[in-house]
Amino acid sequence: MVNDDNNSTDNNNVDKSENGDSSDKSNEDEYEKICYVCRRPESKAGTMIDMPGGICVCADCLQKSFNSFQNFGMNMSISKDELEELLNTPGIHMMTTDDFRREIPKKQKLKKKKSSEKKEAPVLDINKIPAPHVIKGKLDDYVIGQDYAKKVMSVAVYNHYKRVATNTMDEIEIEKSNMLMIGPTGSGKTYLVKTLAKLLDVPLAITDATSLTEAGYIGDDIESVVSKLLAAADNDVERAETGIIFIDEIDKIAKKQNTSSRDVSGESVQQGMLKLLEGSEVEVPVGATSKNAMVPLATVNTKNILFICGGAFPDLEDIIKERLNKQAAIGFQSELTDKYDNDPNIMKKVTSEDLRKFGMIPEFLGRLPIVFTLDGLTEDMLVKILTDPKNAIIKQYQKLLELDEVKLEFTEGALRTIAKKAIEKKTGARALRAIIEKFMLDIMYEIPKDDNIGTVKITEEYINGTGGPVIGMRGQDLIEG
The missing domain is CATH 1.10.8.60 (Helicase, Ruva Protein; domain 3)
Structure with a gap:
C-alpha cells in the first residue's frame, strides 16, 4: 500500500511538472523567434535555424556567414603548428556558442500574429462603441467644465472607432479624425485623454514632443512614439494598431524663428511626423526608443491609430490679437487697438493662419483636421x-x-x-x-x-x-x- 501511495504521488508530481512545462512552452509559442544577427522576426526573415546555445539564425545570415568563412579560407593560409601556437597564446581562447548567448528580455519579444484562417472576434464591435453623449457623460464625472472640448472629443473618437470597426462603408473611405487641442497649462488636456482611454479600454501612449529629434541626431526618433504604444499594448501589434497616441507639448516643435543652423528638433520633426499622422507602415524598435543592431524591429501600420496633439502655445494670443487688430484704422469703422486685450475667449478665435505664424508648417496642420481650444479655469x-x-x-x-x-x-x-x-x-x-x-x-x-x-x-x-x-x-x- 505504501509503495502504491508513493507511486501515485510520483505520478502527480510528474503530471504537474509536465503541465508546467507545457504552459511554459505555450507561453513561448506566443512569441516569434528573432534572428541573432540581423534582429528580424520570423515573420519577416522566414524560418529560423536553431543553433546550439539557444541561438536562432535566419537562412540569409547563415549563408552570408558561410560565404565569409569561405573567402577567409581562400585569402588566408596557416599551418597546423602556427594555429596551435596561436591558440596557446595567453588571453586567446577558442570561441564557442556560449560566448554569443544572450537571453532576449520578454519586453523585446514580438507576439505572433494570429492566423487569418481562424475568424477571430473583431477588436472593436460596432454595436459596443459608446455613443458620443455617453462618452461625454463619463468625462463629466472626472473633468469639470470644458464642455465644448469634451463634445468635440466625444464625436471625433466615436467616428474614428466606427471607421476602425467597419473599415469601409459602401466603399467610401472615412479619413482619420486626428485632433489638436490648445489650452493653457493645467486646463485638463492630458487628463481628458487619460480618462478617454480608460473609458474605451484601448492602449494609450502619452509622450512628450520636446525629446523628439530628426533621425540620426541625439534624442528620441519620431517612431519612438509608436514604440511606446506598442509597449502599452504588451507588444501586441494588432491591438496597438487601434490605440491612441497623445503627443503633449506639441508647440515645442514649432519652427524656430531666424535660425541659421539646422532645425533638428523643430520643423524637421514636424516633417518627419507627416506620414506617421496620415497613416503608413513604420518600423519601430521593440522595447527601446531608438533603433540599433541589438533591438528587434516590428512593422506597425498607423492607419487606424488616433493621434491627439496638445500644447499650451504661449504667446499665441498676441498673434491672434495682431491679426484681429489689423482692421483698426482711422475712420468711422475703425476699432480700438486694445479691444481684445481683456477678452477671456481670445484663444477660441484661433485660425490655421495664426498657427502657421506661430511656427507650425501647413502640411502638419492639414493632418490635424480637428482643432479646438480649452478654456482657462475660472x-x-x-x-x-x-x-x-x-x-x-x-x-x-x-x-x-x-x-x-x-x-x-x-x-x-x-x-x-x-x-x-x-x-x-x-x-x-x-x-x-x-x-x-x-x-x-x-x-x-x-x-x-x-x-x-x-x-x-x-x-x-x-x-x-x-x-x-x-x-x-x-x-x-x-x-x-
Missing part, C-alpha cells in the same frame, strides 16, 4: 474641481482622515480663497494641490497624536493666515448631537 471652475469630481482633492483628504475616524470639512469661504490663490499662481488646476498640501501638512501631522479629535473644519481665516482650523472633540460631538 474661480467657480476651480471650486468645483476641488469638490465635484469622483477623485477630487478634498475627497482624497477626507478619505485619509476618515481612516483615522476624523471628519474633515471645508467652509465655502475657504474653498473660494484657495481658488483665488490658485489663479494667482497661473498654473491651472495643478496649483490647487500645492496650496492644499501646504495647509494640510500640520493637520495631517498633529491629528494622529490625539485620539479624541473628532472633526476638523478648515476656515477662510486659516487659509488667509489670520486664524486656525476649528477642532472638535468626539465627546463634544456626542453632547452637541
Whole structure:
C-alpha cells in the first residue's frame, strides 16, 4: 500500500511538472523567434535555424556567414603548428556558442500574429462603441467644465472607432479624425485623454514632443512614439494598431524663428511626423526608443491609430490679437487697438493662419483636421474641481482622515480663497494641490497624536493666515448631537 501511495504521488508530481512545462512552452509559442544577427522576426526573415546555445539564425545570415568563412579560407593560409601556437597564446581562447548567448528580455519579444484562417472576434464591435453623449457623460464625472472640448472629443473618437470597426462603408473611405487641442497649462488636456482611454479600454501612449529629434541626431526618433504604444499594448501589434497616441507639448516643435543652423528638433520633426499622422507602415524598435543592431524591429501600420496633439502655445494670443487688430484704422469703422486685450475667449478665435505664424508648417496642420481650444479655469471652475469630481482633492483628504475616524470639512469661504490663490499662481488646476498640501501638512501631522479629535473644519481665516482650523472633540460631538 505504501509503495502504491508513493507511486501515485510520483505520478502527480510528474503530471504537474509536465503541465508546467507545457504552459511554459505555450507561453513561448506566443512569441516569434528573432534572428541573432540581423534582429528580424520570423515573420519577416522566414524560418529560423536553431543553433546550439539557444541561438536562432535566419537562412540569409547563415549563408552570408558561410560565404565569409569561405573567402577567409581562400585569402588566408596557416599551418597546423602556427594555429596551435596561436591558440596557446595567453588571453586567446577558442570561441564557442556560449560566448554569443544572450537571453532576449520578454519586453523585446514580438507576439505572433494570429492566423487569418481562424475568424477571430473583431477588436472593436460596432454595436459596443459608446455613443458620443455617453462618452461625454463619463468625462463629466472626472473633468469639470470644458464642455465644448469634451463634445468635440466625444464625436471625433466615436467616428474614428466606427471607421476602425467597419473599415469601409459602401466603399467610401472615412479619413482619420486626428485632433489638436490648445489650452493653457493645467486646463485638463492630458487628463481628458487619460480618462478617454480608460473609458474605451484601448492602449494609450502619452509622450512628450520636446525629446523628439530628426533621425540620426541625439534624442528620441519620431517612431519612438509608436514604440511606446506598442509597449502599452504588451507588444501586441494588432491591438496597438487601434490605440491612441497623445503627443503633449506639441508647440515645442514649432519652427524656430531666424535660425541659421539646422532645425533638428523643430520643423524637421514636424516633417518627419507627416506620414506617421496620415497613416503608413513604420518600423519601430521593440522595447527601446531608438533603433540599433541589438533591438528587434516590428512593422506597425498607423492607419487606424488616433493621434491627439496638445500644447499650451504661449504667446499665441498676441498673434491672434495682431491679426484681429489689423482692421483698426482711422475712420468711422475703425476699432480700438486694445479691444481684445481683456477678452477671456481670445484663444477660441484661433485660425490655421495664426498657427502657421506661430511656427507650425501647413502640411502638419492639414493632418490635424480637428482643432479646438480649452478654456482657462475660472474661480467657480476651480471650486468645483476641488469638490465635484469622483477623485477630487478634498475627497482624497477626507478619505485619509476618515481612516483615522476624523471628519474633515471645508467652509465655502475657504474653498473660494484657495481658488483665488490658485489663479494667482497661473498654473491651472495643478496649483490647487500645492496650496492644499501646504495647509494640510500640520493637520495631517498633529491629528494622529490625539485620539479624541473628532472633526476638523478648515476656515477662510486659516487659509488667509489670520486664524486656525476649528477642532472638535468626539465627546463634544456626542453632547452637541
